[in-house]
Structure formats: structure tokens, C-alpha cells
Amino acid sequence: MNFKMKKLFNYSVMMVVMMTLCVNFSSCSSDKDEDDPNNSNTIAVIDISLDKSTLTLFIGVDYTLIVTVLPGNVTDQTVVWTSSADTVASVSNGKITAFSAGTATITAQVDNQTATCVVTVLNVPEDGVLVNGVVWAKYNVDAPGTFAANPEDVGMFYQWNRNIGWSATNPMIDSNGATAWDNDYYSTSVFWTKANDPSPAGWRVPALAEIQTLLDTDKVNRDWINDMKGVMFTDKTTGNSIFLLAAGRRSYYNGTLHSGGPFNEVGSDGFYWSSSAIEFVETNACYMFFGSVHAVWNYYGRHNEGLSVRSVAETE
Numbered sequence: 001m002n003f004k005m006k007k008l009f010n011y012s013v014m015m016v017v018m019m020t021l022c023v024n025f026s027s028c029s030s031d032k033d034e035d036d037p038n039n040s041n042t043i044a045v046i047d048i049s050l051d052k053s054t055l056t057l058f059i060g061v062d063y064t065l066i067v068t069v070l071p072g073n074v075t076d077q078t079v080v081w082t083s084s085a086d087t088v089a090s091v092s093n094g095k096i097t098a099f100s101a102g103t104a105t106i107t108a109q110v111d112n113q114t115a116t117c118v119v120t121v122l123n124v125p126e127d128g129v130l131v132n133g134v135v136w137a138k139y140n141v142d143a144p145g146t147f148a149a150n151p152e153d154v155g156m157f158y159q160w161n162r163n164i165g166w167s168a169t170n171p172m173i174d175s176n177g178a179t180a181w182d183n184d185y186y187s188t189s190v191f192w193t194k195a196n197d198p199s200p201a202g203w204r205v206p207a208l209a210e211i212q213t214l215l216d217t218d219k220v221n222r223d224w225i226n227d228m229k230g231v232m233f234t235d236k237t238t239g240n241s242i243f244l245l246a247a248g249r250r251s252y253y254n255g256t257l258h259s260g261g262p263f264n265e266v267g268s269d270g271f272y273w274s275s276s277a278i279e280f281v282e283t284n285a286c287y288m289f290f291g292s293v294h295a296v297w298n299y300y301g302r303h304n305e306g307l308s309v310r311s312v313a314e315t316e
Helices: 003-035 208-214
Strands: 049-050 054-058 060-065 067-070 080-083 091-092 095-098 103-110 113-122 127-130 134-137 155-158 163-169 222-227 230-235 241-245 270-277 286-289 295-301
Touching: 049 103, 049 113, 067 080, 067 103, 067 113, 080 091, 091 103, 091 155, 095 113, 127 241, 134 208, 208 270, 208 286, 208 295, 241 270
Parallel strands: 054 113
Antiparallel strands: 049 067, 060 095, 080 103, 091 095, 103 113, 127 134, 155 163, 222 230, 230 241, 270 286, 286 295
């Protein structure tokens, strides 16, 4: 084959290859256009879900729903939120705000997939007040199942996870009429059980997280009321407040009132149980401790001191 013929042959082969590639590309493009006219490589939503399917809130309380979209790499994860009754509970970017007693269905929609949460909104109980998202009782727990008569009344002292109250003044006597302090008592539970909760019906001992809402100085003011010997915790947004008396505590050793020394004195320090055990110290449970210049949470032995209880409202 001479040089001219060889060159012509090579050119012909190259043209055939190019035409084949063009045909194949055109065929692929045509198939793609048929399945996805916009050539967007869209990944469709298969399912969405919410962290709550039902929820109970008191008026004035917020809750932010968490939405999960599957698969996680869908092209458009924009969530459209709606409420069936905005006057009962509204929703914005998943944040529900409770306005009035009633029921509302919150719907989250991504593309053509939806998930719902039925929200029940309750009135704040007559004996309660909303402070920083938690409904607190206005009074300390007195004998099991009852509140003290006034916010400034002591009520009774309780060992952790026990529903036997002890007098907060002398002589020492418990809610069953006994006078012998039990320093052998110890609870192995990791939380204050419902059966042992001394709170009145519809109330319970607060969790540590709820006590921490009172200690949040960004949202709650704390003022020592010297004439009343206690602390007023006031919601900075609403002005709602609760008063907690500095009632002291009863000693683990023999039940005597701490009434001497610079700390732990009746009238200068308050001690209030939470329902939460401390995970990294298996023998301890959490409580709030405050005085005229401090307010913190800490932990004691679960069998330890007799402390005050200030309940929070139940929603379940």
C-alpha cells in the first residue's frame, strides 16, 4: 500500500470511529433525556420521619421536632412545615410553640413524603408557674401527696427515692409518725421511681435537666430575698417567678438539722433533690444547692441527707 492509500485508509478508519462514538453518545443522551428530561441526576426522597409522633406541651412551652430524611443524600431536603391549628400550636422550622389548650397536627413534608406529630396543649395547672420552659409547683412538697400551704413554707424533707417525709423543724418526726432516722436506707435505682415519688398527683420530682433551667442565668434572674430567707427565680422573658426557701437539710448520720457553721444552716442554704442519679458515681444522685450568693447543682449519696422537694408538672 502506497503512502497516499495508507493515509486515506487511516482517515477512513478515524471517521468510522468518530461516527460510532457520536451514535453511542446520541443514544445515551436520548435514553437519559427520556428518563430525566432535565438531566438533573435527582435523588428522590424515599421516606421522612419525626422524633415524636405525639407530644404534650403546656401553654407557653416550645419544642423543636427533629426530622430524618431518607436517603440522607436526597437532592432537595427542604422541609415544609404546617399546623392544622395555628391558634393551638404553631410551627416554624420544626419549632413548635404552644398557644392555647387543644390539639394540633404538625406536618412535615419533603417532596411528596410526609410525617406528622399530634400535639396536645394543656393549661398550666393552678398550682404551677412556667419558668424557662418548665412548669414548677408554687410550693414545696409537704407530706407525701400534698403541697405546703404557702410558697414560703418549708414542707418536709426526703431521702432520695423515698416517699417518707421528715419534719423540717424539731422535734424530728416522719410522715408516718415515727421518730427514728433511718441512715441505713440506700436506693440502687438510677432514677427516682414513680412509686416512691412524694409529689401530688400530676406532679413529679424534677430531673437534673429541669433544675438546670433554673440555673441558666442567661434566661433566669436569681435574687436572694433576705426577709424570707430564700431565692426568687424569675424568667427574664415572661417575668414569671417561683420562690424557694433556704430550709437547710437533715443530716445523714442521725437526722439532725444542719443549723450551725458557715454553711448548711436553716435560713441560709437550700437543698432540693432532682430525680436523676449521677452515672459516673453509682452511689450518688443530683440536687440543687443555693444560698445568698450562689446556686449550683451537685450530688450526694442516694442514701444520704434529707432534702426539700419542689415538683414539676407531668405531661404524661
